[in-house]
Each structure stands twice: as structure tokens, then as C-alpha cells.
Amino acid sequence: MSKEFNRNEIEDLLFLEADLLDDWKLKEWLDLYTKDASYYVPSTDLPKDAKADDSLFYIADDRLRMEERVTRLMKKTAHSEYPRSKTRHLVSNVRIRSIDTDNDEAEVSAAVVTFRTKGGNTDPYIGSNYYRICRENGVLKIREKLCRLDLDGLRPHGRVSIIL
Amino acid sequence: MKDQKEYVKIDRDRNTFHVSRSAFVESDVFDQEYEKVFDKCWLYLGHESEVKKKGDFVTRTVAKRNIILTRDTKGNLNALLNTCPHRGATVCRESSGNSKNFQCFYHGWVFGCDGKLKNQPGKESYDTEFNDDGSSDLASVPRFDVYAGFCFISFDPDIIPLPEYLAGAREYLDLIASHSESGMGVVDGSQEYAIRANWKLLVENSIDGYHAVTTHASYLDYLMNTNGGLTDVALEGKSHDLGNGHAVLEYSAPWGRPIAQWVPLFGEEGKKEMQEIYGRLVELHGEDIAHRIANKNRNLLIFPNLVINDIMAVTVRTFYPSEPGYMVVNGWALAPNQETEWARKYRLYNFLEFLGPGGFATPDDVEALESCQTGYRNFKLVEWNDISKGMGLESPSYDDELQMRVFWSQWNNYMKAES
Ligand code: FES
Ligand SMILES: [Fe+2]
Numbered sequence: 001m002s003k004e005f006n007r008n009e010i011e012d013l014l015f016l017e018a019d020l021l022d023d024w025k026l027k028e029w030l031d032l033y034t035k036d037a038s039y040y041v042p043s044t045d046l047p048k049d050a051k052a053d054d055s056l057f058y059i060a061d062d063r064l065r066m067e068e069r070v071t072r073l074m075k076k077t078a079h080s081e082y083p084r085s086k087t088r089h090l091v092s093n094v095r096i097r098s099i100d101t102d103n104d105e106a107e108v109s110a111a112v113v114t115f116r117t118k119g120g121n122t123d124p125y126i127g128s129n130y131y132r133i134c135r136e137n138g139v140l141k142i143r144e145k146l147c148r149l150d151l152d153g154l155r156p157h158g159r160v161s162i163i164l
Numbered sequence: 165m166k167d168q169k170e171y172v173k174i175d176r177d178r179n180t181f182h183v184s185r186s187a188f189v190e191s192d193v194f195d196q197e198y199e200k201v202f203d204k205c206w207l208y209l210g211h212e213s214e215v216k217k218k219g220d221f222v223t224r225t226v227a228k229r230n231i232i233l234t235r236d237t238k239g240n241l242n243a244l245l246n247t248c249p250h251r252g253a254t255v256c257r258e259s260s261g262n263s264k265n266f267q268c269f270y271h272g273w274v275f276g277c278d279g280k281l282k283n284q285p286g287k288e289s290y291d292t293e294f295n296d297d298g299s300s301d302l303a304s305v306p307r308f309d310v311y312a313g314f315c316f317i318s319f320d321p322d323i324i325p326l327p328e329y330l331a332g333a334r335e336y337l338d339l340i341a342s343h344s345e346s347g348m349g350v351v352d353g354s355q356e357y358a359i360r361a362n363w364k365l366l367v368e369n370s371i372d373g374y375h376a377v378t379t380h381a382s383y384l385d386y387l388m389n390t391n392g393g394l395t396d397v398a399l400e401g402k403s404h405d406l407g408n409g410h411a412v413l414e415y416s417a418p419w420g421r422p423i424a425q426w427v428p429l430f431g432e433e434g435k436k437e438m439q440e441i442y443g444r445l446v447e448l449h450g451e452d453i454a455h456r457i458a459n460k461n462r463n464l465l466i467f468p469n470l471v472i473n474d475i476m477a478v479t480v481r482t483f484y485p486s487e488p489g490y491m492v493v494n495g496w497a498l499a500p501n502q503e504t505e506w507a508r509k510y511r512l513y514n515f516l517e518f519l520g521p522g523g524f525a526t527p528d529d530v531e532a533l534e535s536c537q538t539g540y541r542n543f544k545l546v547e548w549n550d551i552s553k554g555m556g557l558e559s560p561s562y563d564d565e566l567q568m569r570v571f572w573s574q575w576n577n578y579m580k581a582e583s
Binding site: 041042043044045046050052053054055056057058059060064065068069071072075077078079080081119121152153154155156157158159160161 | 383513
């Protein structure tokens with residue numbers, strides 16, 4: 001099984017993602033995702049198996065809305081992020097949790113802290129990211145990302161206007 | 165009584181309405197608001213759907229008090245103060261659950277879910293008549309009542325009854341409750357966040373029809389881009405003073421509504437579904453009310469700090485200051501208890517597109533409020549906020565500022581009252 005996916009290349013992908021986000025290269029960030037990708041940030045009081053179809057999340061984007069999120073964030077009229085905040089995505093404890101050989105897909109988790117600094121405040125988004133990562137024409141791509149925050153809500157952050 | 169400072173300045177000849185920025189920054193205003201406003205009003209505690217079954221409970225903080233909302237074994241609702249009558253420990257430390265009893269972990273007193281003291285370790289050391297007067301039961305909140313599924317409490321034992329307090333807002337709560345014959349319920353998952361701004365800025369913002377075009381320009385662009393996310397319905401409507409500080413704006417808008425304004429983004433399956441929902445509304449309520457429920461948006465403020473917005477989805481939101489420049493916000497989604505999987509999914513999809521701290525709009529509201537609060541650092545040099553828009557008009561539009569004037573006038577009355 002480790003033939004199909006190894007942790008080094010997955011870490012490379014996640015570290016690249018973190019760099020692209022911190023550099024605000026959001027179009028390039030999107031290229032790391034498959035065409036059927038999704039991106040979730042559940043509300044902090046939900047059980048682990050909650051689904052966005054019938055529970056209230058903070059973010060539940062399909063690919064279309066991920067693209068629109070990026071388009072919006074690149075505009076000067078995305079006031080929360082203009083002037084842009086500074087961010088630092090730290091990714092650690094990367095683990096391959098399981099591999100689905102039929103779909104050529106790996107389930108990966110990582111412990112993350114993302115700091116957002118703007119207007120004299122620095123807010124940490126602490127949590128774990130769960131990824132479904134697959135191989136498309138030999139290249140690793142992310143099919144799903146779910147950011148589970150270890151917080152009692154977005155306090156004091158007030159928003160998830162950056163991409164976690 | 166010491167000389168009172170004027171926070172609200174109204175000039176009826178010139179049709180101007182001004183609010184002092186000191187009301188957003190001064191710590192004695194903040195202290196007095198708890199005493200004179202929050203402690204004298206009916207406040208939102210929760211929705212009855214959150215405690216459906218016997219034994220269900222949720223814990224909440226309302227105006228700094230810890231409260232447990234329970235449905236007891238007889239099916240009655242109770243609002244209990246979450247502090248042990250013995251020596252004060254927090255009795256229930258979970259945010260929600262189902263339990264017949266609550267046991268205080270400190271010395272082990274046991275209370276029923278109606279708050280009655282059931283047992284104490286070492287009971288034999290107490291007088292046999294120890295709790296005959298009920299003073300060792302969990303204390304109830306002084307006033308508790310429910311309207312259209314919304315549970316309210318008051319810390320003022322002498323407050324007027326809830327229906328009277330709600331005044332013209334009753335009609336709008338009834339409208340929300342009429343979305344579905346299955347009743348309305350809170351969806352799992354709450355959006356808990358904070359804003360580094362005075363709480364009254366969020367009151368204003370939640371019922372502000374004036375800011376959308378500029379603050380939410382990027383959201384409106386998004387609607388335009390997403391292959392026909394918009395209908396050709398115009399943004400237009402009115403705002404209304406509902407009495408007792410409550411206000412509403414009611415207007416049509418081009419975005420999709422889960423009940424029931426179809427937009428191409430909802431797809432053909434959605435079109436059929438929404439026709440059925442609409443048809444049922446007509447059967448139940450007649451064409452006029454059905455049209456109003458389905459095609460009108462409503463931003464409702466119930467004084468002082470309950471917002472129920474029936475827009476891209478239905479959201480319930482309440483918030484309290486923990487200091488003049490910081491508020492804690494709780495938001496929920498309200499939906500018909502029974503709706504199809506498709507409808508629930510699209511409702512939440514539509515909700516998140518605009519609403520909440522990860523949406524395409526709310527973060528920019530948060531930014532606007534925080535930038536106002538930052539601006540108020542100059543409050544001694546630039547003292548007044550202007551909320552005069554539409555003041556001379558007989559029937560102000562949804563994007564005028566009548567709603568804020570209604571709020572501020574009532575806020576001013578409460579703050580001036582002798583306590
Ligand atoms: S404080 Fe609760 S039992 Fe003593
Ligand atoms: Fe807004």
C-alpha cells in the first residue's frame with residue numbers, strides 16, 4: 001500500500017498548499033484540487049460525523065463555490081481581506097490514515113495552526129485537517145479538505161475569511 | 165440624580181437624527197446597559213425545537229447569566245439558573261443533552277430536570293423540613309414565556325407579558341412559524357463567533373438595507389457570475405416600526421429563497437420542488453400570505469438584541485457585549501421540521517453563501533463593524549453618527565434608516581429611565 005502513496009510526497013503537497021495560501025496565490029492553490037473537489041469547515045459544536053447537507057457548517061464549498069471564493073478574495077471589494085491579512089499555515093503530524101486502492105485515494109490527517117494577522121490582531125485557527133488525496137494522471141490532487149477547529153467557536157476571530 | 169448626558173439628538177425641523185459615538189465606547193454606558201436595558205427586557209433564550217424530547221436540555225449564557233433550558237418529564241419547559249443552591253457550583257456543564265437528573269459534581273446534590281431537589285448525600289444530617297419552601301431547588305428565571313416556538317426570559321419580575329412586549333413583531337414571528345405545517349426547528353450546528361465592536365453596531369447592521377450595494381459588492385458580483393444565480397426581481401420594499409423598539413424591513417430581492425423563490429442555481433429538480441412548496445403554502449394560507457412568505461425577505465429586530473432574518477435562509481442571531489468594544493455572537497439556522505433532503509441541502513447551501521463567518525457577506529459586515537469601532541477612537545473629536553436617511557418620508561424604504569431610529573429611540577428611553 002505504501003507503494004501508491006507515501007508520506008513524503010503527501011507532505012510536500014500539503015506544505016506547498018500552505019505556502020501558496022500564505023503567498024495569496026489562490027488560483028494556483030485551486031490547481032491543487034480536483035474538478036469535483038470540496039472544502040468544509042464545520043461549526044465547532046457539531047459531532048464528527050455531521051454532514052453539511054443537514055447540519056450548519058461555517059463553510060461547505062463545492063468546486064464551483066471554491067472558485068467563486070477565490071475570485072471574491074482576489075477583489076478589492078472583499079473588504080475583510082483588503083488590505084490583505086498576513087497568514088501563516090503550519091502543518092504538522094501528517095498521517096496517512098487509510099488507502100482506498102480501488103479509487104486510488106488516500107485519507108490523510110494533519111494537525112494545523114493558521115495564524116491570521118490584521119489590524120494589530122493575530123488570531124490562531126487551531127485544528128486538524130482531513131484530506132482525501134488522489135492521483136490524477138500521476139499527479140497528487142486534493143479531492144476533499146475538511147478543517148475541524150479545536151475551538152469553542154470563532155472567538156475572537158469573528159470570521160473565516162481566509163482559506164484555512 | 166446626576167445630570168444626564170444626551171446620547172440621541174433629534175431635530176424634527178431639519179429631519180436629522182444623531183447618535184453619540186460615546187454610546188459605543190464608554191464603560192459606564194456598557195455597565196448601565198446590563199442594568200437598564202438587558203435586565204428590563206424580554207431576551208431570547210432558545211427555540212423549543214432544541215428541547216423536543218422529555219429530558220432534553222441546552223445550556224446558554226443570556227445577559228451574563230448561565231441558564232439551563234429543559235423539557236421536564238411532564239413535558240413542560242423550564243428556564244433554570246445554572247448554579248447550585250448549595251454553594252454555587254455550575255450544575256450542568258454540558259452544552260446540550262438528555263437527562264432526567266442533574267447532579268452537581270461538587271457535593272453531589274441531585275436535581276430533577278424540572279429543577280426540584282431530589283437528593284443530597286448525607287441527607288440524614290439535614291432537617292426533615294429542609295427544602296419544604298423549595299429554596300434549595302434550582303432557581304427559575306423570574307419570567308419565562310414562549311411565542312411561536314421562540315423561548316424568551318426576563319430578569320425583571322414586573323415586566324409586561326411577552327405578547328404585549330412583542331407588539332407588532334408578533335405578526336412576523338407568526339409568519340416565520342407559517343413556513344411549514346410541520347413547524348420550524350433549529351438545524352444542528354451553531355455559528356458562535358465574536359466581533360471586536362460594540363453590540364449596537366450589529367443591531368444596526370442586521371437591519372441595514374443601505375449598506376448592501378457597497379459592503380456586499382463582491383457578493384452581488386458572485387450572484388451575477390454564477391450562471392444565473394439571480395432572478396430579475398428588483399430590490400425594493402419598506403421598513404416598519406413595530407412598536408416597543410422592534411422594527412422590520414420587508415422587501416423583494418433577486419436572490420434565491422429556500423421558501424420559495426427559485427433561481428436557476430437551484431436547477432430543474434429544485435423548480436419542481438419549490439412549486440410544490442409554494443402550492444402548499446397557497447392551500448394553507450391563501451395566495452397573498454403565500455406570496456409574502458415565499459417572495460418577501462424580512463430582516464426583523466426584536467428589541468434589544470434578537471435578530472431573525474428570513475432572507476437567503478432563515479437565521480436567528482443574538483449577541484451580548486463583554487466590553488464596550490467586544491461582543492459575543494450566537495447564530496443558528498431555522499428550517500421546517502420536515503422538508504425533503506433536497507430542500508434542506510439547498511437551504512444550507514444558500515445560507516452559507518451569504519450568511520455566517522465563512523460566507524461571502526458576513527465577514528465584510530464584521531470588517532465594517534470593527535472599522536466603525538476603530539473610528540470611534542475619535543469620538544471626542546467627531547462625536548455624532550448620522551442616521552437620518554429617509555427621516556422626512558411618509559413611508560421609508562427598506563434602505564432608509566428608520567429601523568435604527570426605532571431601536572435608538574427605545575434604547576434611549578430605557579437608558580433614561582430611573583432604575
Ligand atoms: S455546590 Fe453543588 S452540591 Fe455543593
Ligand atoms: Fe451586511
